[in-house]
Amino acid sequence: MKTVQLIPFTPQPISHRGDNYTIYVNITKSQQEITAEFVLQGDTNTIKWPTAAQQVRPGTDLWKHTCFELFLSEQNQRQYWEYNFSPARQWATYAFADYREPASLPTTRTPVIEPPQRSEREFSQHVRFTPQAPLANKPLAIGVAAIIETTDGQRHFYALRHCGDKPDFHLRESFVLKMD
Secondary structure: EEEEEEEEEOOOOOHHHHHHHHEEEEEEEOOEEEEEEEEOOHHHHEEOOOOOOOOEEEEEOHHHHHHHEEEEOOOOOOEEEEEOOOOOOEEEEEEEEEOEEEEOOOOOOEEEEEOOOOOOOOEEEEEOOOOOHHHHOOEEEEEEEEEEEEOOOOOOEEEEOOOOOEEEEEEEHOOOOOEE
């Protein structure tokens, strides 16, 4: 298991509400599966949370609201996959042949997304999924990101590394977590 902490993208002064969170992710990779626990610490009452569903279901445009993301690629390959997980227990998967160049996506198995746990100072969500077949048993380059929408309508962007002058989680330079 690897634990990583996300950093905020801060083009504005650091006093903005969204910079007051600590977000870390515990990631485990087995031969066939990835498990991630997303943990946010801070005043969870300032976050606009989507209503959690009883069952896991696919969704669209999850990045427009509070959501957690993983970007997976075989090391040294341009092709990559984006996995989105919403606190509403929605998910989406996207395939790319290269930077933001959509590719066809075979049927994706529904991930296991546990009901989120939330208190006034901490939120956590566990997910488990099978990556796309080309990634099985391969060393991976991984990008980890979060979009946090606050109750004042702002969106704040967190990642392992921010490589551009605006938040862009698709930049390969930000896939800095390596897992064999």
